[in-house]
Amino acid sequence: MRSIKFDFNNAMVKMASHGFSGEELDSPLLGKAHERMSSKHMGFRKLPLGQESIVQDIIKTAGEIRKKFNCFVVLGIGGSALGPIAVQQALARDSSMELIVLDNVDPETMKRTFDKLDIEKTMFNVITKSGKTSETMAQLMTAANMIAKKGFKIKEHVIATTDEKNGNLALIAQKEGLKTFIIPSDVGGRFSELSPVGLLPAAVCGIDIKSMLEGAAYMDKLCSENEKNPASVFALLHVLGMNKGMNVSVMIPYSDSLKYISDWYAQLWAESLGKRVDNKGNEVFAGQTPVKALGATDQHSQVQLYTEGPFDKISTFIKVERFRQEMHIPKAFEYVDDIAFLSGKTFSELINAECAATQYALTVAGRPNLEIALETVDAYSIGALLYFFEMAVSYAGEMMDINTFDQPGVEQGKLATFALMGKPGFEQQKEKMNSLPPKDEKWIMG
Amino acid sequence: MRSIKFDFNNAMVKMASHGFSGEELDSPLLGKAHERMSSKHMGFRKLPLGQESIVQDIIKTAGEIRKKFNCFVVLGIGGSALGPIAVQQALARDSSMELIVLDNVDPETMKRTFDKLDIEKTMFNVITKSGKTSETMAQLMTAANMIAKKGFKIKEHVIATTDEKNGNLALIAQKEGLKTFIIPSDVGGRFSELSPVGLLPAAVCGIDIKSMLEGAAYMDKLCSENEKNPASVFALLHVLGMNKGMNVSVMIPYSDSLKYISDWYAQLWAESLGKRVDNKGNEVFAGQTPVKALGATDQHSQVQLYTEGPFDKISTFIKVERFRQEMHIPKAFEYVDDIAFLSGKTFSELINAECAATQYALTVAGRPNLEIALETVDAYSIGALLYFFEMAVSYAGEMMDINTFDQPGVEQGKLATFALMGKPGFEQQKEKMNSLPPKDEKWIMG
Numbered sequence: 001m002r003s004i005k006f007d008f009n010n011a012m013v014k015m016a017s018h019g020f021s022g023e024e025l026d027s028p029l030l031g032k033a034h035e036r037m038s039s040k041h042m043g044f045r046k047l048p049l050g051q052e053s054i055v056q057d058i059i060k061t062a063g064e065i066r067k068k069f070n071c072f073v074v075l076g077i078g079g080s081a082l083g084p085i086a087v088q089q090a091l092a093r094d095s096s097m098e099l100i101v102l103d104n105v106d107p108e109t110m111k112r113t114f115d116k117l118d119i120e121k122t123m124f125n126v127i128t129k130s131g132k133t134s135e136t137m138a139q140l141m142t143a144a145n146m147i148a149k150k151g152f153k154i155k156e157h158v159i160a161t162t163d164e165k166n167g168n169l170a171l172i173a174q175k176e177g178l179k180t181f182i183i184p185s186d187v188g189g190r191f192s193e194l195s196p197v198g199l200l201p202a203a204v205c206g207i208d209i210k211s212m213l214e215g216a217a218y219m220d221k222l223c224s225e226n227e228k229n230p231a232s233v234f235a236l237l238h239v240l241g242m243n244k245g246m247n248v249s250v251m252i253p254y255s256d257s258l259k260y261i262s263d264w265y266a267q268l269w270a271e272s273l274g275k276r277v278d279n280k281g282n283e284v285f286a287g288q289t290p291v292k293a294l295g296a297t298d299q300h301s302q303v304q305l306y307t308e309g310p311f312d313k314i315s316t317f318i319k320v321e322r323f324r325q326e327m328h329i330p331k332a333f334e335y336v337d338d339i340a341f342l343s344g345k346t347f348s349e350l351i352n353a354e355c356a357a358t359q360y361a362l363t364v365a366g367r368p369n370l371e372i373a374l375e376t377v378d379a380y381s382i383g384a385l386l387y388f389f390e391m392a393v394s395y396a397g398e399m400m401d402i403n404t405f406d407q408p409g410v411e412q413g414k415l416a417t418f419a420l421m422g423k424p425g426f427e428q429q430k431e432k433m434n435s436l437p438p439k440d441e442k443w444i445m446g
Numbered sequence: 447m448r449s450i451k452f453d454f455n456n457a458m459v460k461m462a463s464h465g466f467s468g469e470e471l472d473s474p475l476l477g478k479a480h481e482r483m484s485s486k487h488m489g490f491r492k493l494p495l496g497q498e499s500i501v502q503d504i505i506k507t508a509g510e511i512r513k514k515f516n517c518f519v520v521l522g523i524g525g526s527a528l529g530p531i532a533v534q535q536a537l538a539r540d541s542s543m544e545l546i547v548l549d550n551v552d553p554e555t556m557k558r559t560f561d562k563l564d565i566e567k568t569m570f571n572v573i574t575k576s577g578k579t580s581e582t583m584a585q586l587m588t589a590a591n592m593i594a595k596k597g598f599k600i601k602e603h604v605i606a607t608t609d610e611k612n613g614n615l616a617l618i619a620q621k622e623g624l625k626t627f628i629i630p631s632d633v634g635g636r637f638s639e640l641s642p643v644g645l646l647p648a649a650v651c652g653i654d655i656k657s658m659l660e661g662a663a664y665m666d667k668l669c670s671e672n673e674k675n676p677a678s679v680f681a682l683l684h685v686l687g688m689n690k691g692m693n694v695s696v697m698i699p700y701s702d703s704l705k706y707i708s709d710w711y712a713q714l715w716a717e718s719l720g721k722r723v724d725n726k727g728n729e730v731f732a733g734q735t736p737v738k739a740l741g742a743t744d745q746h747s748q749v750q751l752y753t754e755g756p757f758d759k760i761s762t763f764i765k766v767e768r769f770r771q772e773m774h775i776p777k778a779f780e781y782v783d784d785i786a787f788l789s790g791k792t793f794s795e796l797i798n799a800e801c802a803a804t805q806y807a808l809t810v811a812g813r814p815n816l817e818i819a820l821e822t823v824d825a826y827s828i829g830a831l832l833y834f835f836e837m838a839v840s841y842a843g844e845m846m847d848i849n850t851f852d853q854p855g856v857e858q859g860k861l862a863t864f865a866l867m868g869k870p871g872f873e874q875q876k877e878k879m880n881s882l883p884p885k886d887e888k889w890i891m892g
Contacts, residue, residue: 105793107772131785
């Protein structure tokens, strides 16, 4: 079953002058990375096939939720939010369940959202491994307070997705008797979409999560068989690109349903590869900046830069071969010859022509670009696509000899937030922050 | 009235090791660019004060629309869409009017949207200067067909915003007797938000467009008085940054209401500065890639890269000092000491602490970052903010000696789309496209 086609012709120098040669593709990096991928333990790789009883529990729980509730609110941020959002946008076509993902703490949004919630018909799913994330815990406190105030029971309106034993949320879940799903300790946030983090919200939205996992399993198999596989080649082209100054990776799906796949990819690519040190401890300041775009829309905002600006990008188009809905462009204004060619065509033809035209424009301007074609958008192809990127970023991390799976750079900001919010034990951090040079008034204007 | 405060302390080497020195700020580029800005005709600069009768017409028209309709559908893409979306997200707080911006031609979205429209209660606003944009014209044809089929009159359900005389849409507007607003010929799409392109949708959403224009006028005055002003310094820091390899400009507002200001900025910055040649015709492949982010959300997806990755970014935080709604974090789960510090704080405090913490983290990691603080989000401050960026990009273009206002690189893709869609007269273009080397099967996988 070929759910995804990866075409990198337009990244080769034969097509795009700033592309890559066949010899470069024969890089020893490919074999080395494949060997490491085969031997290293990577938690996310056991998700496609290792969760049978968990999946049964999720499907059963989701069924009960769908009977009692019409609103499912995810409290989570980063890896706990981007996967659920991306998958819902791609696959949920069932308007009987509203999914709200609260992945920010904007007071205006919080107020507006909580004001309109009908608690009786609302189930919250709080997702955080440690229970230390200030944003998510503040939201949980708000939800719990509201549930109690309205006379409902917390354990009937909150499901926890968290660490098996440790952390604030595990403790709360135990004390309150919450239904709990486990985030495996060896699966990081940005790799957790195929764990209960993503599977529960997806199942609640009526998405076929077994099929998602089958798509992922297919991709795992495809990438295990040969060192030259779609994920390893995608990785290699990006790593070779970085070495040539392509520090930007553009992701541009041509389908509204895939818009938030770009956001999910942006976290995966940025957090996994953006690293100060390599595995030997050398300072490398590595990383490639993901840019989210959407076709055809962003042709009218970004393509000027992509075709004429610096040669600092490698772009990935995601194309859908068969849309789930179709619409014809009718006859109208027949006195205008200049638009008559549109009549009788379909919107699928138009959006895919826009995609092909932009690929062409980038290619003749010498810009390497890749294409991932999905036969159609369904649970299987989305499972395969997400897993493809997880494999690709893991390959890239091995090629770059960095730790793909940590995020030490996020700590500093978290500590600073604790200090600014007056958390006990962070007084020293606060002092450290206060010892920065004072602001210079002449560098403030307006 | 100080609606915007621009603080660039954290971009200076005194604070961030990879920042700029006071001497660099005394660049002669500043004076030169200011001189050119004072003498060059730039169409967008007459918008804040030069539209009195147009604004009256817009307000009157919007009032009539608000009486008869509850849904306003913008058909437009790029500069015709991003401004209306950004301003609506920032300012519209009136749920009696639904604004739909159709800025893509995804068949699934088109079908879903058109299926649910109640034509009787819907006014379309088609926005395109030339009337050649395939996406927008295909949507207009669809809308016109549907209006007629349901037995309504096109001229009672479509308003055109287009060129005064030329182009397909001007012709249609004349033939069909459509109410028409003019896009000034010297104002390009990405600079058109303060023209009828943006003002009509805003007024229909109940936004105070006079106040928006006053904010813009204030900013124009502020920037005219002195060569060192917020816009020129913002531009200079970015241009100096580009010269040091900072080819990425991150825009990260800490407010959901400002989320799409980043998208609007991304077009403005990318299309204006991404240029193959300078004003003398030298190939320069200039440009800086805008990256849209949202705080606090993207701390959990991008900040790892921003603090530890390459020194290739200059980041702009947009902070809101006073939110329009507030919410307190209540007491809950008092047996968990580790989260007790959150109780009693507000969500405003939390999101602004997250902002300050991330600014601190970037600064101590040596990364230059800027802050734009809005006293509050209102029509005046948004008008000022949009105009600030329009001035800043114009300054940057003058410093880089490029044409800020054209977009020659978009042509290639448009021609290719015409060719692929079988538009008469584009047969040669099609042949040219077919003469590319054939695709190599070994570079297709999956």
